Amino acid sequence: MKYNNDTILKLFESALLQFQTPEEPKLLYDPIVYSMSGGGKRLRPVLLLLTVDAFGGDVEEALPAGMAVEVFHNFTLLHDDIMDNASMRRGMPSVYAKWGGNVALLSGDTMLIIAYKYLARVPSTQLHRILNIFSDMATEVCEGQQYDMDFESVDMVFAEDYIKMIEYKTSALLSGSAMIGATLAGASEDDIRKMYRFATELGLAFQLQDDMLDSYGDEKLGKKIGGDILEGKQTYLMVQAMSRASEEEREVLRTTHRRTDISDDEKIAIVKALYDKFDVRHSTEQQIKIRFERALAVLDTLSIAGERTSQLEEFARNLMGRKK
Numbered sequence: 001m002k003y004n005n006d007t008i009l010k011l012f013e014s015a016l017l018q019f020q021t022p023e024e025p026k027l028l029y030d031p032i033v034y035s036m037s038g039g040g041k042r043l044r045p046v047l048l049l050l051t052v053d054a055f056g057g058d059v060e061e062a063l064p065a066g067m068a069v070e071v072f073h074n075f076t077l078l079h080d081d082i083m084d085n086a087s088m089r090r091g092m093p094s095v096y097a098k099w100g101g102n103v104a105l106l107s108g109d110t111m112l113i114i115a116y117k118y119l120a121r122v123p124s125t126q127l128h129r130i131l132n133i134f135s136d137m138a139t140e141v142c143e144g145q146q147y148d149m150d151f152e153s154v155d156m157v158f159a160e161d162y163i164k165m166i167e168y169k170t171s172a173l174l175s176g177s178a179m180i181g182a183t184l185a186g187a188s189e190d191d192i193r194k195m196y197r198f199a200t201e202l203g204l205a206f207q208l209q210d211d212m213l214d215s216y217g218d219e220k221l222g223k224k225i226g227g228d229i230l231e232g233k234q235t236y237l238m239v240q241a242m243s244r245a246s247e248e249e250r251e252v253l254r255t256t257h258r259r260t261d262i263s264d265d266e267k268i269a270i271v272k273a274l275y276d277k278f279d280v281r282h283s284t285e286q287q288i289k290i291r292f293e294r295a296l297a298v299l300d301t302l303s304i305a306g307e308r309t310s311q312l313e314e315f316a317r318n319l320m321g322r323k324k
Helices: 005-017 026-036 043-054 060-084 095-099 101-119 124-151 159-184 189-216 227-231 236-244 247-258 264-277 280-299 306-320
Strands: none
Touching: 005 043, 005 060, 005 306, 026 060, 026 095, 026 101, 043 060, 043 159, 043 306, 060 095, 060 101, 060 124, 060 159, 095 101, 101 124, 124 159, 159 189, 159 236, 189 227, 189 236, 189 264, 189 280, 189 306, 227 247, 227 264, 236 247, 236 264, 236 280, 247 264, 264 280, 280 306
């Protein structure tokens, strides 16, 4: 392998510095530049490019595909913020808050088009396959968002439905990126399917961990505790608690975030007391462990030498905050 996680990220960040849009109309393009320069971990393009390198492909030739998935990811964030009425994104005012819903909608639409323009720069011999993978990935992200919105209007969500939702909404972008990278590098169909499984399981572990850290994380890490509880979000912890609670306790879980007679800290404490009663932290940690170990196990089954998968394993461990 020619690259590691750090050098891949630096290479992509250099490509990102060359991202340009027309100057006019400013209200269309300024929000796009603002969104793309707002930081982020660049997880999806890094995974795509690491996969290309692991299978012996040309990383620099794959940069447009990496740009495509990153622009697409940021497009989804613009539209997510409209649907969530979100005022902040990555510690800064969201495009929705800064320019309004109409601008965020149209700029987001334009980003989707830009993503496909980047994708059109992949080698013509692979374009048809890559377009299909990318479009399937994009459709699943939208389906996952719809499932997530559907959950807002139901009294109880089952665990398997929640896992399906995050597989689409969160994992799809990772698994699509891994498949595109493997395809660009000329990997076998069997290895492409295995990379899909690796990234899917890793994405599930990542989202489940994010759910858990929202209630049981450390605010020193920069994540405010209890945000999902205050929003009344369906998370894996909430789903698990609802499945074990009495009907009276379920009503508490459903309604506490809407109460106006108690403080936010009290709301969080009430819900977390039920989480603790049903030990949902432990069951969530177990599910994270299972998914993460499944992801790493897939790497051992690839047809390439073990040293070629080492950077993919490092990517997975970095994503989950694990050293060993």
